[in-house]
Amino acid sequence: MTEYKKLVTLVEKLKGDIDTLMQGLMRYSPQNEDSTMSSRPTIEKLHAIAVEIKHATLQAIPRLQKILLKARETDTNRQIYNEMMCEKIERLVKTFVSDVVGHLIQENDTASEREGEKKEETPIPPLTDIVLEEDSPVLVKIEMLYGEHLLRRAAAEAWTQRIATDLSELVKFEEEKRVVLGVCEKHARLGFFEEKAHQKESILEILRQKEAAKWEAEEGRRCLEHAHLQSLTKDFNKHSITTALDEQISDPALRKLFAARMVRLTNNLLVTPEEEGIRYLRNNNQRLMEDFAHPCLSHGPHGCSCRGFHTMAEMIWYALGYEVRYSKNKTLTPSVWFLLNGLQDIPLPCGRTLHEHQYLTMGFEDYSERFWELKEPDAAKNPDAWMLWYDQVREFEETFRLLM
Incomplete structure (x- = not known):
């Protein structure tokens, strides 16, 4: 053929x-x-x-x-x-x-x-x-x-029983075994990818839970902060200033320095309360840090006089009608601003410079900027409340002037 x-x-x-x-x-x-x-x-x-x-x-x-x-x-x-x-x-x-x-x-x-x-x-x-x-x-x-x-x-089947003495059966068994192992490998590979996807979702869920718990803790801290300021300034008036100063600032020279800087602030409140720099006191503002320190800056593990200096300042601000606010945009810390040349190495009230202080995280840093906003009564709608507020600011200004 x-x-x-x-x-x-x-x-x-x-x-x-x-x-x-x-x-x-x-x-x-x-x-x-x-x-x-x-x-x-x-x-x-x-x-x-x-x-x-x-x-x-x-x-x-x-x-x-x-x-x-x-x-x-x-x-x-x-x-x-x-x-x-x-x-x-x-x-x-x-x-x-x-x-x-x-x-x-x-x-x-x-x-x-x-x-x-x-x-x-x-x-x-x-x-x-x-x-x-x-x-x-x-x-x-x-x-x-x-x-x-x-x-x-x-x-x-019990595969061990299928191994026969006949060479052809043994060869057939080996061929089938290779096919089985190949299919098992494909299934194992698919199972591996499915398991990794499940692990990724589990990790993401844990991260979401941690983020939710972190935000819940920050909300709780803000509520406690507001309650603490209320308790510190309850029935606070011009007669309370001297006692509070003695408790928060032990150095007489620093008390006079604090009084002088408060005279400048209260005088500006009486004259131009509508100015942006007076109506909003931003913690990261260079001039404000130089005058009254920062709530999160401290020198060394035992702190420095800046802590009491700023605590006293926040008590007075709250008594003058300022309230703590948090923006919707995340901001950088003073230490980072300094490294980025956004802030000068200014001296703080304790006498040391900014870069000598350590930043202690408060909790708001990952979410927003912390600042103070003046809640001045509306003179047109409520003139009596505005007069009471104005008289209190004037009394504070006179008291601090006497303490200089």
Whole structure:
């Protein structure tokens, strides 16, 4: 038998095997694995057919490529086929490409559909470009179903009992084991990614809970801060100033310094309360820090006189009608402002410079800026309240002037 006739027989057999595989795949059901109990084909039979088709196709490709090159030989001295034979070889290769390879790489193809298709005259593609393992949805699906079948069988059988003395059984067992291990590896990889995604979500949930608890603690601190200021300034008037000064500032020289700076502030309140720098006292303002220190700045672990200096200032501010406010925008600490050249290395009330002090976090830093806002009564709507406020500011100014 010539090579051409052998290839014709091989192509016809492949076409028949592909029809059998397609029909069997359409009728296959994982619930009917036992061929003795059902007329449906088993996945093992379908897998055997698919393996045979793949091997036969891969063997046919180089043989067809070789005979096709001989049929297309242009050198008359090397031509071995006549014109009629060359046409037969061309038709055979086209049949192989369309009816064998074409149906393997065409998804959802059936025998009935293939019979009704009108074949178009298209050039024969290079046979060496065919990669069945990647391009054939049918073969890929068979391999996947076979792997799932082996997993189910491996879970139901005692694999150690399947090892026989027969070498063929041992080889078959090793092949099946490799398939099972491959499928298990794919499942393990998917499980690994799912577990990592779950771990990521768990970590994010923990971070969200921590952030919520942190904000709740900050809200509680602000409420306690307001209550503490209320308790310190309850019934506070001009007669309370001297006692409070003695309690908060022990150094007489610093008390006089504090009084002088309060005289300047109260005088500005009486003259120009509408000025931005008077109506809003920002803790990070360089002039305000130089005059009254900062609530979060301290020198050394035991603190310095700046702490009492600023506590006394906040008591007076609160008594004068200022209230603590927090902006909606996060701000930088004085230490960072200094490093960014936003603040000069100014001296604070204790005599030391800004960079010599340590910043002690209060809790608002991650959310907003802390400042004081003047709540001056409206003179037009409530003139009596405004007069009481004005008289109190004037009395404070006179008291501090006497303490200078």
